[in-house]
Amino acid sequence: MLKRSKQTARETKQEAKDAKNGLFAACSFSSLGLDPKLSDQLQERMGFEAPTRVQAQSIPVILSGRDVLVNAATGTGKTIAYLAPIIHHLQAHSPKVDRSHGTFALVIVPTRELCLQVYETLEKLLHRFHWIVPGYVMGGEKKAKEKARLRKGISILIATPGRLLDHLKNTASFEHKNLRWVIFDEADCILEMGYGKETEQIIKLLGSRQYEEGDEDDDDDIVPKGAQKQTLLLSATLNEKVNHLAKLSLDDPVMIGLENSKPQQKLPIESPASPDSDEDEMVIHVNKSANPSSEDYGIPSQLVQKYVKVPCGARLVALLSVLKNLFEREASQKVVVFFSTRDAVDFHHQLLSEFQWPPNSETQEEEATKELFLKCKTFRLHGSMEQEDRRSAFATFKAEKQALLLSTDVAARGLDFPKVRCIIQYDCPGEATEYVHRVGRTARIGEKGEALLFLQPVEIDYLKDLKKHGATLAEYPLLKVLDKFPLPGNMPRIKKVISLESHPWVISLQRALEFFTYGEPKMKNLAKNAFVSWVRGYAAHKGELKSIFVVKKLHLGHVAKSFALKEQPSLVGKSHHKETMKRKRDERQKGQHPKKRKKMSGGNSRSTTKT
Numbered sequence: 191m192l193k194r195s196k197q198t199a200r201e202t203k204q205e206a207k208d209a210k211n212g213l214f215a216a217c218s219f220s221s222l223g224l225d226p227k228l229s230d231q232l233q234e235r236m237g238f239e240a241p242t243r244v245q246a247q248s249i250p251v252i253l254s255g256r257d258v259l260v261n262a263a264t265g266t267g268k269t270i271a272y273l274a275p276i277i278h279h280l281q282a283h284s285p286k287v288d289r290s291h292g293t294f295a296l297v298i299v300p301t302r303e304l305c306l307q308v309y310e311t312l313e314k315l316l317h318r319f320h321w322i323v324p325g326y327v328m329g330g331e332k333k334a335k336e337k338a339r340l341r342k343g344i345s346i347l348i349a350t351p352g353r354l355l356d357h358l359k360n361t362a363s364f365e366h367k368n369l370r371w372v373i374f375d376e377a378d379c380i381l382e383m384g385y386g387k388e389t390e391q392i393i394k395l396l397g398s399r400q401y402e403e404g405d406e407d408d409d410d411d412i413v414p415k416g417a418q419k420q421t422l423l424l425s426a427t428l429n430e431k432v433n434h435l436a437k438l439s440l441d442d443p444v445m446i447g448l449e450n451s452k453p454q455q456k457l458p459i460e461s462p463a464s465p466d467s468d469e470d471e472m473v474i475h476v477n478k479s480a481n482p483s484s485e486d487y488g489i490p491s492q493l494v495q496k497y498v499k500v501p502c503g504a505r506l507v508a509l510l511s512v513l514k515n516l517f518e519r520e521a522s523q524k525v526v527v528f529f530s531t532r533d534a535v536d537f538h539h540q541l542l543s544e545f546q547w548p549p550n551s552e553t554q555e556e557e558a559t560k561e562l563f564l565k566c567k568t569f570r571l572h573g574s575m576e577q578e579d580r581r582s583a584f585a586t587f588k589a590e591k592q593a594l595l596l597s598t599d600v601a602a603r604g605l606d607f608p609k610v611r612c613i614i615q616y617d618c619p620g621e622a623t624e625y626v627h628r629v630g631r632t633a634r635i636g637e638k639g640e641a642l643l644f645l646q647p648v649e650i651d652y653l654k655d656l657k658k659h660g661a662t663l664a665e666y667p668l669l670k671v672l673d674k675f676p677l678p679g680n681m682p683r684i685k686k687v688i689s690l691e692s693h694p695w696v697i698s699l700q701r702a703l704e705f706f707t708y709g710e711p712k713m714k715n716l717a718k719n720a721f722v723s724w725v726r727g728y729a730a731h732k733g734e735l736k737s738i739f740v741v742k743k744l745h746l747g748h749v750a751k752s753f754a755l756k757e758q759p760s761l762v763g764k765s766h767h768k769e770t771m772k773r774k775r776d777e778r779q780k781g782q783h784p785k786k787r788k789k790m791s792g793g794n795s796r797s798t799t800k801t
């Protein structure tokens with residue numbers, strides 16, 4: 191037995207080593223053409239022994255001034271790949287860059303947390319180049335303070351699209367006539383989040399790619415006339431959806447990591463307004479005849495991907511059991527759980543922060559042995575939180591060694607939390623791209639990691655969709671894990687469990703959770719709100735996924751159970767309530783028993799913003 195576990199440990203170590211070997215290039219940062227002080231900073235101060243492959247491929251091309259599209263797996267170091275060449279050029283700039291020259295480089299990112307993260311990396315990189323000023327502007331911050339910072343001058347600016355557009359339109363002192371680099375990090379996400387129109391306006395307001403010849407000479411204008419703006423688009427899931435943005439912003443781009451794309455071609459700067467209208471002008475073109483099943487996204491090879499099949503009514507118990515098992519197996523680790531709505535995050539956060547175990551204590555001694563069901567610190571992150579709470583949750587979770595983060599998709603893109611061992615997708619992501627980014631919060635830079643996707647039996651076809659994109663998942667042995675837990679009191683252990691719901695551990699934990707939820711009006715309200723928004727979110731799945739996540743197939747009583755509610759709240763909106771009543775009336779008239787068909791009747795509820 192011991193021999194086998196030693197062998198498994200050896201194999202895991204070897205796999206991790208292989209992943210690292212495949213990730214790094216056999217060269218040094220300085221051999222890529224970066225300034226020695228900058229290479230030193232990367233190697234000595236930041237501890238990066240060698241560049242990753244994507245860095246080795248991208249840095250020389252970006253240094254050469256070409257526009258670039260970079261598609262590389264999550265956690266492969268794309269941030270350094272675009273920041274290092276910019277710093278290389280700026281530190282050598284003559285005359286020496288100072289605040290009065292305004293902004294030279296603009297990095298556009300989809301979320302506030304990513305904005306702060308890129309800013310932190312930039313600060314570290316600029317350690318020896320104090321005259322280059324980093325800065326950020328983003329939603330949730332005080333505009334007046336940002337205006338003051340922009341007036342003073344920021345050399346490299348990180349921004350979220352909405353706030354950037356606001357400053358471009360309304361902050362006269364925002365100096366950007368020396369702008370030389372525009373970077374869209376997580377380019378596809380910026381568009382998917384509905385920032386398409388803002389992005390087009392930003393591109394327009396920043397002006398054409400070419401600095402106009404013959405402009406009046408200006409002392410602060412230090413970019414040579416005729417020089418070109420350089421634009422970079424990066425993501426782990428660049429696909430045909432970014433074509434419109436690519437056509438608008440890129441000139442003769444070099445593709446990195448887009449093997450199926452068309453060869454480089456010269457593209458018109460101004461393109462027709464309708465996205466992807468002309469196939470010949472597409473920048474990213476997935477060759478479907480070479481790969482008829484669709485495009486593969488880069489998922490780290492060392493990531494262990496699993497799914498757990500759970501009937502709806504047992505979902506909550508399964509989640510708590512999986513988490514307890516994870517933290518009992520390895521106390522010192524970090525886990526992220528993704529939910530589809532903000533209300534669901536709030537409910538589960540409150541529950542996990544307060545729910546104690548064992549549930550029934552009859553004596554004082556038993557009461558004294560009670561402890562939190564999950565002993566780790568639990569954090570939450572979503573878009574309705576106050577900016578300060580968001581910032582603090584993000585920073586604290588990053589620094590913790592053992593913790594759990596419950597989040598919406600706001601944490602799915604780009605965030606780099608060190609040492610996250612496991613990603614749980616309790617609510618299914620939308621498209622496969624979101625799956626890729628969520629799981630990409632673990633197994634970063636060659637580290638090991640696990641990902642677990644929760645699916646109801648009726649949703650199992652989602653696995654086929656993932657397979658089309660190169661993700662193959664093995665089944666998680668849930669029953670085996672449930673069997674490990676000691677049963678409270680004198681509950682008999684049944685030898686053969688027929689269904690998951692009849693498992694004694696599931697029954698006892700579900701009962702305790704419902705007792706807890708009904709113990710406090712606040713908890714019950716959180717559960718009801720979470721139930722309502724979850725059902726709406728479920729109804730909002732788009733495109734082909736609508737045939738997998740069919741709201742009509744939901745048993746709302748079981749959904750309620752998954753929020754520790756004993757019965758289905760009649761809160762899906764008055765229209766739903768009316769519909770249910772009408773259906774029950776119809777069923778009675780037809781002589782059917784209403785309880786036999788307790789499915790969702792209407793599928794027209796729409797989700798609120800998911801993040």
Ligand SMILES: Nc1ncnc2c1ncn2[C@@H]1O[C@H](COP(=O)(O)OP(=O)(O)OP(=O)(O)O)[C@@H](O)[C@H]1O
Pocket residue numbers: 237238239240241242245262263264265266267268269270425426603604605606630634635
């Ligand atoms: N050459 C390197 N050697 C070691 N670590 C590195 C190297 N380059 C970057 N890193 C580290 O790797 C981690 C991932 O980097 P980064 O966040 O840039 O990845 P990414 O490719 O942008 O991921 P995502 O697609 O999820 O946004 C960071 O912690 C970063 O500091």
